[in-house]
Amino acid sequence: MDGLHDLLLALGDLSEGEIHQRFEGEPPLQQLFEERRAFPLNLAGEKRWVAAEDAARVRDALGVPPPPGLPRELLEPVKDPLGDLVSRWARTHGPFRAEDLAARWGVGTAVVRSALERLAGQERVLEGEFLPGGRGREWVDAEVLKALKRRSLAKLRKQVEPVDPAALARFVADWQGLARPRRGLDALLGAVEQLQGAPLVASALEREMLSARIQPLRPGDLDILFSAGEVIWRGVEPVGSRDGRIALYLTDHYRLLAPQPKKAEGELCEKLRQELRRRGASFFADLQTATGAFPADLLKALWDLVWAGEVTNDTLAPLRSYLRGAPKEDRRIPHLGRAFRSRRIGPPGSEGRWSLLPAPSGTPTERATALAQTLLARHGVVTRETVHAEEITGGFAAVYPVLKAMEDAGRARRGYFVAGLGGAQFAIPGAEERLRSFREPAAEPLTLVVAATDPANPYGATLPWPRTNGEARAQRAAGAQVVLHDGALVGWLGRGEQNLQTFLPGEEPERSQRARALAHALAALVDEGKRKALLIARVDGEDVEGSPLAPALKAAGFTSGSKGYLKTAPLGRGAIAPEPAEALEEEDAGG
Structure with a gap:
């Protein structure tokens, strides 16, 4: 009997059908009535039961007189009888409409809405479209809304x-476009946008x-951008x-994404700064x-400013020259896909116009x-x-609060998506479904040769390197490459080591x-013109x-x-890789 009384106190007015749904066995309603602990009343044409403690509230808010015989202290007026009833309903139910609650109690919608607005002013209820x-x-x-969100996220x-x-x-x-390469300048700009801010090895960037x-x-596509x-x-x-x-940025995104320079x-x-x-x-x-x-001192100072993140150039020409080293007798500069012999006076690595980078800005949030x-x-x-792996200042703690807020707002999902990694994993909406679609091995496995430092190579970054007893140790080193077969790491080739x-x-x-x-993927580097030759010792x-x-x-x-x-290209056909990589390819082939 106490349990039934507590049920009415917690939920408010209930019909006998609603009581039977929540009470195990035959509810002792008559006994509660005889003991003056509950009483029946008619609300909106339906018989309901309420606890005696609510007698003053239903009398003053809903206009239903209580039965005789109740203690006087239970009939004392309360400050906001309708507000109390509405607040209890909100605490014990999910999202509801004011019209539905008004119809349940047989009162005007405006009266219920007025009570809700008072509660909203106290930040006890919220209005919106929730269902x-x-x-x-x-x-x-x-x-209730917070609890619903917690349960939904857990589910x-x-x-x-x-x-x-x-x-x-x-x-x-697949996500980063290696499985399905695109073409055109717009696709290139999209690739830059996805890679922006990531530290990329310059020698591997284009080639x-x-x-x-x-x-x-x-050659020159990137210069157009x-x-x-x-x-x-x-x-x-x-x-x-x-x-x-180096790091690439969309110009309009730079100020918010770039770290503070050294x-x-x-x-x-x-x-140079002042000039x-x-x-x-x-x-x-x-x-x-x-x-x-x-000239030599000036060039060194310029590149000191570059590596400090203070100075940039309006083209990649000086960076390409920096990678090549000493100039050849006939120095040609690629520009917008066409090469020309430079007439400007200056050492390699000085080409183009130099300028100070914009100062990073924005609040920490x-x-x-x-x-x-x-x-x-x-x-x-x-x-x-x-x-x-991206060596972000502050590490994971710098972005975790934002990722958590994005989860709460429905703009990201948190879960245990990848086995063997830490529990704090976040996915952009739709990415988790796409990830699950790759759960089973492909019917036609794809083999890729990827720069070891490429963000598209998860090994040595998100995923640990597989353990091996070999003398070489795989690293995300400049010039190294990995071979992935259907997502599994099958090979690692170090730059110039031929190992x-x-x-x-x-x-x-x-x-x-x-x-x-693995063997065919390495051979394809030469067959497809990406290298002039490949020697494995x-x-x-x-x-x-x-x-x-x-x-x-x-x-x-x-x-x-x-x-x-040794794997060499057929006679009469050289590598077709972009011009900045030529010297490096020769080094790879010759050891």
Whole structure:
């Protein structure tokens, strides 16, 4: 009997049918009535039961007189009788319309709406459209809405069973456009937008990363975007003596996404800052005249400012020259797809106009939001490991609050999407379904050769490198490449070392199938003109001749020689890779 009384106190007026739905057994209604703990009344033409403690509220709010015999203290007026009844209804029910509640109690809609508006002024209820189906404006208790969101999010998280790492690799290749390359300048701009802000190895930018997404990528295509003012580039850090990491940005996104620059030290660097601030974009010769510096000193100071993130150029020509090193006797500069012999006086790496980069701006919240959105757009699924791999200032903690807020707002989903990774995983809406579509191996497996540093290679970043006993250790190093077969890592080729590290399963026939796929993918680098030649001297730390991979390499067209297995292009046909990569290709072929 106490349980039935508590039910009426908690929920308010209930019909006998509603009581039977919530009460196990035969409800002792008559006994409660005889003890003056509850009484029946007629509301909107229906018999309902209420607790005696609500007698004053239903009398003053709904105009229903209580039965005789109730204690006087239960009949004392309360401050807001209708507000109390409406508030209790909101606390114990989901979203509802004012019209429906008014019809239940047989009162005017305006009266109920007035009570709801008073509660809304106290931030106890919220008005909006909460349920599907377009029923119009609805009301819900603030705490009920929070609980509903928590339950909905928990349900959504449970819907996603984690995929294995190979499925993530298949998804990333498709998400970033490697599985289905596009063509044209608009597609190139889209690829830049997806990659913006990521530290990219300059030597692999055009010949490996962008050419994997855009086919064909013509020399000068990227320069068109720079000339149009759509894209700017920024140095991140030098890598060795003739390479470095840079970041590309859409011009309008730069201020919110770019980190604060470092400050290059030195008197000449300060002179250049002042001169560029005064003159704006300037050619090398003009800067030399203004500063009186020796060309070599001026060039070094300019590149110190570049790697500090302070200065950029309106073209990639100086970066390409920086990668090539000393000029050839006939120095030609590619521009918009056409090469010409430069007449300007200046050392390699000084071409084009130099200018100060815009100062990053925006509130911390605006910048963190822009960064989180960019990460989701780039990766589809963002994990703690993904963020750490991009060396973002502040790490995962810098974007986690924004990702969580995006989840609460329905603009991102959180769940355990990929097995073996941390529990804090967020996906852009639609990405989790696309990820699940790659759960099963493909009927026609795709084999890709990707720059080890490419964001489309999840190994060594989001995913750990597979363990191996070979002497070489895979790294996301400049110039290194990985071979992915249906998302599984099958090979790692270091730059200039001619040493191939394999990651093949121990069981047959999978081992032989992946070995053949690896060998043919390496041969295709030459067959498709991406390299002039490819020499493999060692496989997993031993001479290639004695390697289990040797038969597959021979079948793919490699020939045995004194230095190892060599694959060369047919006579009369050289590499068709973009011109900036030419010197590096020669280095790869020659060791």
